[in-house]
Amino acid sequence: MTLHPVPTDGDTSWFVRDRFGLFIHWGLYALPARHEWVKNQERIADADYEKYFRHFDPDLYDPAAWAAAAAGAGMKYFVVTTKHHEGFCLWDSELTDYKATNTPYGKDLLHPMVDAFRAQNMKVGFYHSLIDWHHPDYTVDHVHPMRDNEAARAGNAQKDMGRYREYLWGQSRELLTGFGKVDILWYDFSYEGKGKEQWQSEGLIQMVRQLQPGIILNDRLQIDQDIKTPEQYQPREWVKVDGKPVVWEACQTFSGSWGYYRDEESWKSVDQLVRMLIDSVSKGGNLLLNVGPTGRGEFDYRALDRLAGMGEWMKRHARSIYGCTQAPDEFQAPQDCRLTYNPETRRLYVHVFAWPFVELHLDGFAGKVEYAQLLNDASEIKMEGRPDWQGGHDVGAGTLTLRLPVKKPNVTVPVIELFLK
């Protein structure tokens, strides 16, 4: 039996088919270029952070090029930071002056981005930070950049989180009414003291659903909605809530930081990234992979290299990803492999992470497979069943043995497509 996630209010039908999205973290932190939490990590006061606002001028910004790079990688949706924790807004919000239109760049960044990604047939998602280290009514706590500043903490007495909540609701309303259909709203994040009471999450969710019926809402308002969002780790199995499988999406970075980080050297390889995508789908989940564009407005060369590499793999292997999910229980992945399964075409995909020597034994598959081929070139893979040659090299009843070429096919992760009977 194929596992089905628990239904929710939002429309996740496209989401569980599309599987692969682009996260974009872009804000003033692209200029310091050393983590989107730089204001927090270095306890930078507003007056000192201001220099990034005064110098923000992404003159090479070309959202059509971003969308083309994402589509080329095989991504089907995108989620962009309309505002991150620093408080800076990419769109021309009526509720603040802290926005792109007031920087030297002088223009709204969000509308052109939405248009460009829609032109590539990609779904539109907005990330919006619940946390705000710039808003005058947002109180200073132990997670705030000014946590060690006594005067700033004393200032809490004059602050009114109710006014901040109105700002949060008002900006959410702007985002959900000014950009046409929004497919995903990705709030981030809540913790003790900054959570569902402060945001009035129940009412906020009601407003969101009324403004954008069908929208996919994430789980970070302290009330679970349509998707669970494991961050920077790969779940070991299909993500469950109260023991039941749910729709989920792992969000991952190229190099550890979400915002552009010039000197980070921990970039994942194309190989590793392709495996992470496969791994997610093999457990019934999605992958939302992040780019942090530069302060000039470009995806840097490392990001473009990884996206192109993934696209090269997706070009030949996309049908083992789109429309696919975890394989039915009766099929267990062999050693060093992941399985994905398309319930509509009834094809099973064996993703071979480590290429074995000429035989791949599939326990319990005997009698269930009609035809097998390598997905990259549609070359037949012969099936031996239970071989009786070489003096009884006995693989066991019920085991189907695939005869592989000695050489690993010239692709990042080879996939064998099994047509089930």
Ligand code: H79
């Ligand atoms: O936008 C990206 C990150 O900047 C943001 N989410 C992704 C998508 C993010 N970064 N860190 N986190 C979310 C979680 C941070 C948790 C901690 Fe804490 C902040 C650990 C310590 C301080 C939460 C608040 C737990 C204790 C206090």
